[in-house]
Amino acid sequence: xxxxxxxxxxxxxxxxxxxxxxxxxxxxxxxxxxxxxxxxxxxxxxxxxxxxxxxxxxxxxxxxxxxxxxxxxxxxxxxxxxxxxxxxxxxxxxxxxxxxxxxxxxxxxxxxxxxxxxxxxxxxxxxxxxxxxxxxxxxxxxxxxxxxxxxxxxxxxxxxxxxxxxxxxxxxxxxxxxxxxxxxxxxxxxxxxxxxxxxxxxxxxxxxxxxxxxxxxxxxxxxxxxxxxxxxxxxxxxxxxxxxxxxxxxxxxxxxxxxxxxxxxxxxxxxxxxxxxxxxxxxxxxxxxxxxxxxxxxxxxxxxxxxxxxxxxxxxxxxxxxxxxxxxxxxxxxxxxxxxxxxxxxxxxxxxxxxxxxxxxxxxxxxxxxxxxxxxxxxxxxxxxxxxxxxxxxxxxxxxxxxxxxxxxxxxxxxxxxxxxxxxxxxxxxxxxxxxxxxxxxxxxxxxxxxxxxxxxxxxxxxxxxxxxxxxxxx
RNA sequence: GGCCCCAUCGUCUAGUGGUCCAGGACACAUGGUUCUCAGCCAUGGAACAGGAGUUCGAUUCUCCUUGGGGCUACCA
Numbered sequence: 001x002x003x004x005x006x007x008x009x010x011x012x013x014x015x016x017x018x019x020x021x022x023x024x025x026x027x028x029x030x031x032x033x034x035x036x037x038x039x040x041x042x043x044x045x046x047x048x049x050x051x052x053x054x055x056x057x058x059x060x061x062x063x064x065x066x067x068x069x070x071x072x073x074x075x076x077x078x079x080x081x082x083x084x085x086x087x088x089x090x091x092x093x094x095x096x097x098x099x100x101x102x103x104x105x106x107x108x109x110x111x112x113x114x115x116x117x118x119x120x121x122x123x124x125x126x127x128x129x130x131x132x133x134x135x136x137x138x139x140x141x142x143x144x145x146x147x148x149x150x151x152x153x154x155x156x157x158x159x160x161x162x163x164x165x166x167x168x169x170x171x172x173x174x175x176x177x178x179x180x181x182x183x184x185x186x187x188x189x190x191x192x193x194x195x196x197x198x199x200x201x202x203x204x205x206x207x208x209x210x211x212x213x214x215x216x217x218x219x220x221x222x223x224x225x226x227x228x229x230x231x232x233x234x235x236x237x238x239x240x241x242x243x244x245x246x247x248x249x250x251x252x253x254x255x256x257x258x259x260x261x262x263x264x265x266x267x268x269x270x271x272x273x274x275x276x277x278x279x280x281x282x283x284x285x286x287x288x289x290x291x292x293x294x295x296x297x298x299x300x301x302x303x304x305x306x307x308x309x310x311x312x313x314x315x316x317x318x319x320x321x322x323x324x325x326x327x328x329x330x331x332x333x334x335x336x337x338x339x340x341x342x343x344x345x346x347x348x349x350x351x352x353x354x355x356x357x358x359x360x361x362x363x364x365x366x367x368x369x370x371x372x373x374x375x376x377x378x379x380x381x382x383x384x385x386x387x388x389x390x391x392x393x394x395x396x397x398x399x400x401x402x403x404x405x406x407x408x409x410x411x412x413x414x415x416x417x418x419x420x421x422x423x424x425x426x427x428x429x430x431x432x433x434x435x436x437x438x439x440x441x442x443x444x445x446x447x448x449x450x451x452x453x454x455x456x457x458x459x460x461x462x463x464x465x466x467x468x469x470x471x472x473x474x475x
Numbered sequence: 476g477g478c479c480c481c482a483u484c485g486u487c488u489a490g491u492g493g494u495c496c497a498g499g500a501c502a503c504a505u506g507g508u509u510c511u512c513a514g515c516c517a518u519g520g521a522a523c524a525g526g527a528g529u530u531c532g533a534u535u536c537u538c539c540u541u542g543g544g545g546c547u548a549c550c551a
Contacts, residue, residue: 008551009551010550010551012550012551042551044550044551045550045551047550048550048551098549102548102549105549106548109547112476112477113476113477113547114476115476116476116477117476117477118476118477118478118547119476119477119547141549142549143549160480160481163479163480164479165478165479166478169477169478169547170478170547174548174549176549177549178549181549183548183549183550183551184550184551185551188551203545204480204481204544204545204546205545205546205551206545206546206551207479207480207545207546208478208479208480208545208546208547209546209551229480231480231481231544232544232545234543234544238543238544239543239544239545240544240545266487269487269488269500270487271487272488273487273488273489275489277488277489277498277499277500278499278500279487279488279499279500279501280500296487296488297480297481297482298480298481298482298543298544299480299481299543299544299545300486300487300488301486301487302486302487303485303486303487303501303502305486305501305502306486306487306500306501306502307501308501309500309501309502310501312513312514316514351513351514351515352512352513352514353513354513362512362513379510379511412509415509416509419509419510420509423510424509424510425510425511426510427510428509428510428511429510429511430510431510432510432511433510433511436511438511438512439511439512440511440512440513441511441512441513442511442512442513443509443510443511444510444511445509
């Protein structure tokens with residue numbers, strides 16, 4: 001049977017990091033073995049499910065490149081199917097209608113827990129004669145309970161190895177609020193069977209659900225897929241990452257200038273490790289190397305610094321053209337007016353960038369005349385006269401340089417000879433500040449070359465004037 | 476409370492009985508690199524939770540303790 005996996009989020013919130021990790025591992029597993037991956041929207045809870053969340057999930061997955069090989073399935077569109085199986089279970093006496101009130105149930109549950117018992121249903125509806133139950137069903141609100149077999153279930157989890165649960169402790173759980181309203185555990189089993197899912201890869205919080213779902217499969221005559229429960233992603237407090245820890249959704253990371261491949265790279269390393277120690281991986285490399293047996297058992301704490309570092313690494317991996325294209329949504333349109341110039345700036349900033357978003361702030365001086373106080377031009381208290389003299393010297397040098405010789409190679413030599421004569425700090429610092437207006441920026445020659453001769457001289461002129469020099473050296 | 480899962484540097488992890496006085500990455504510290512910041516390079520500190528057992532030999536196997544986590548909904 002061909003391998004088939006699914007990612008089955010419920011649209012009750014924006015797609016978050018934990019969800020992406022589950023989707024990623026499913027997708028990688030499918031790609032690695034040549035199987036298929038599908039998306040199923042688990043919207044059986046009509047109260048909490050919202051269309052905008054579903055849209056966000058689909059769009060985010062698309063941005064990440066974790067796309068479904070098949071049309072998206074929505075549980076809300078499959079009610080008739082669940083109803084049919086529910087009816088079958090009731091007819092076969094494997095499930096029954098329960099008329100107990102939530103209040104009664106909760107009281108009994110409390111009572112059991114205070115006695116140190118595992119709370120389970122003992123309300124008595126399991127003994128109701130079928131005819132009577134059917135009669136009451138038409139006029140009384142009720143739920144449907146599954147007659148849980150009294151036995152221990154043992155199964156082999158692909159990451160945890162052997163796991164076993166005693167179903168006697170679980171009892172007759174509710175599988176639907178009525179014939180038309182199935183609950184999670186039941187709907188999952190039906191859909192996985194009908195979709196031909198061979199491997200269920202999901203978060204470890206579902207481990208206790210597995211034996212229940214296996215009991216349903218047995219009752220319905222379904223096959224049992226292979227299971228792999230992934231370790232949880234933990235917040236700084238070592239608890240399951242919640243929306244509170246991570247007010248950030250995938251869309252937020254996108255807006256903050258993270259690359260999808262960097263986010264994926266970071267996530268794949270949370271609970272999995274390649275055979276070799278190389279950690280910066282492209283998506284094709286992840287597909288190539290991913291295997292389930294190398295998945296970790298313990299939970300992993302989310303650490304944003306490493307994500308930043310990986311993002312910087314992936315930015316460096318991009319070609320200048322590609323990076324320029326990805327930067328588009330993050331910069332004012334007029335910056336991109338001159339494509340050639342924009343590319344030159346991108347090339348300069350590439351190695352110092354950690355996020356796409358940071359580009360606008362650190363590169364703005366290339367596109368707009370910098371505004372800075374005159375004092376900034378003076379290196380460690382060098383007096384204004386000396387500083388101005390140094391700037392005028394550079395300006396003179398640049399002015400007599402031919403346009404075609406205004407390159408990094410040809411400029412560096414004479415400039416550094418001068419810098420050695422005048423003192424590197426005293427000479428280079430004011431030059432760099434004159435061009436960038438910043439305390440921190442790329443090197444002066446690099447900026448000058450990117451800016452071009454005319455604009456460079458122009459900015460030097462402005463700096464000289466700031467230091468009280470006359471605009472004498474006009475050309 | 477009950478059931479289940481887990482346990483190597485601060486964090487992510489390598490490690491499947493000897494090759495481990497435990498390796499890599501992030502972060503941190505120090506030094507180097509054309510002024511600055513970043514980057515890059517080098518160096519450094521930093522861990523097998525504890526106790527029994529199995530074994531000639533345990534980070535690796537078993538058990539217990541401790542610690543952490545998940546589940547225990549007419550949520551998923």
